[in-house]
Amino acid sequence: MNNERINNVIFLHLLLLFVLTIVSRGHAHYSLGKEKVTHLHFFFQERLNGDHPTTVLVAKPKDTVISASNTLPFGAVYVLDVPLTEGLDPNSKVVGQAQGLAVSVGQDKLMVVFMVDIGFTSGEFNGSSFSVLSRNPILETNHRELAIVGGRGKFRMARGFAEHHTLTATTSVVVVESNVTIFHYE
Known part of the structure; x- marks a missing residue:
């Protein structure tokens, strides 16, 4: 190899080393901490008609x-902003909101895809939320x-799962009990 070529190879290696050093220093190393498991229990208080x-x-x-x-x-799209309550009674303390979409996707069987952010407005998890993206076979009321x-x-x-049990389902009100297990980092 001639000297000019050797110098070019050395220069490229040094340049690569310099760029890698700069890039690696630019990235913060973020520690997630210890994984936790949280169990939550609340009720969806859905109103399908009326004033609000x-x-x-x-x-x-x-x-x-x-x-x-x-x-x-099939193909219907609903937007929801449903209060989450501490108890079964719709007048019990509101602990958060479920906000998102439900899309009817079943041609032969009633099925929705549920895309919802479950946000908390009080208590230990005030200001935090988790996201649900899942099939929801709503006719299976027991589990x-x-x-x-x-x-x-x-x-x-x-990450985790929410177990839903429909307690009330009329043409104007749907009440769903939710038991949630979440694996997360604080």
Whole structure:
């Protein structure tokens, strides 16, 4: 090899070493701390109509009629902002909100995909939330398991599951009990 070529190789190696040093110093090494497991229990208090509904139809398939017997036709999209309460009574203390979307995806069987942020407005987890993205077979009223796929605040890096049990389901009110197990880092 001639001297010019050797000098170019050395220069490129030094440049690469310099860039790698700068890049590695620019990244903060963030420690997540110890993983925790949290169990939560609350109730969804969903109002489907009246003065202040908590779930609203925002899109439906063309030429589809929404009726009491056909509230979730395939392709319907609902937006929700549902209070979460400490107890079964709708007047019990509100501990947070479930905000997101429910999309009817079942052609042969009633099924929704649930994309919701569960945010807390009081207590130990005030200002923190976790995210649910899961199929929700809502006709299975006794037991449904939904996936927790993330979180923020005290639920950073959340994963886990929420078990839902429908306690009341009428054309105007739906009450769902939720037992949640979350693995997260604070």
